[in-house]
């Protein structure tokens with residue numbers, strides 16, 4: 318079908334699309350009566366399913382009061398919601414800069430790091446995705462950043478945490494590059510779409526020590542991992558390591574309103590008391606985003622949500638243990654409700670769609686990130702279907 322708009326990240330003449338008739342919780346009804354269980358929260362943002370009534374209630378309420386963006390406008394709900402976010406993050410001493418999505422969040426984090434340090438270069442991993450805008454894409458190390466798209470010299474790659482002597486090599490790279498030119502290291506707390514790799518606590522602590530030694534900011538990209546995705550409220554809670562800047566998006570509104578947030582440390586917040594914050598957006602702290610975020614914060618702090626989540630996390634692990642036994646499966650990495658299944662040969666995403674599943678399957682890797690509100694019955698049924706499709710591909 319020829320469309321008047323583009324489909325992202327693919328050749329337009331062979332885009333893998335599907336026509337949505339309606340959505341209900343974690344299910345999508347397609348035109349033609351096919352039902353899909355969403356096993357990747359679409360693009361890792363639908364943490365709370367596709368039409369959560371609590372988020373809808375907050376957005377509708379906001380439409381009836383202050384629906385218009387007003388970057389410098391202050392109203393009680395904006396203050397309360399932000400304090401609530403800071404408490405939930407356990408980062409009360411810092412300050413939030415709001416954005417309209419993940420890439421913009423990274424973009425502003427990079428700008429702030431460069432501005433405060435007056436240094437330009439950023440260190441980042443090869444196995445990473447940080448967003449599609451120029452700065453975020455420059456930091457990105459995967460196939461979406463071919464050399465011709467982003468400026469040269471902005472980003473220097475550091476070794477993957479699994480490489481031998483990763484920290485020593487990172488130190489050498491810092492010295493070779495010149496610490497006086499490096500503003501920040503940016504890292505996904507756990508890589509999302511690039512395979513669910515978490516660095517060890519020792520590696521994270523080593524990175525923090527290098528940042529302290531050379532006065533480099535540590536930016537944690539929590540765009541995928543935030544809001545209960547990986548078995549804790551945030552990915553950084555796995556490591557006991559402080560960031561200078563934390564980037565949030567996706568789950569912050571469960572994908573219902575384009576929104577994001579940059580958390581900065583108190584030191585950075587203090588800097589901007591006396592220096593101009595050269596960052597801004599027409600839709601800064603959009604009331605509909607603030608409202609959707611309030612809905613999310615209500616859900617994640619609800620006992621019933623947490624009870625179901627803990628239960629489905631266990632079932633997810635149990636089912637993955639069964640999948641691990643299939644010959645075609647090479648390795649599985651799982652963190653809470655985020656998982657990568659590596660196979661010995663490639664598998665076509667269309668096979669899963671045919672079986673009633675929406676998920677990410679690229680070459681020989683499957684990524685699963687089910688909505689966190691999924692019931693245990695539906696999760697088991699989806700995992701059984703996944704098992705069958707993998708077995709049929711043997």
Ligand SMILES: Cc1ncc(COP(=O)(O)O)c(C=O)c1O
Pocket residue numbers: 360418419420421423446447448449505509510538539540541566567
């Ligand atoms: C880890 C990570 N950071 C940043 C982004 C960019 O977010 P957005 O697509 O909302 O701009 C993404 C998007 O997938 C992501 O996975």
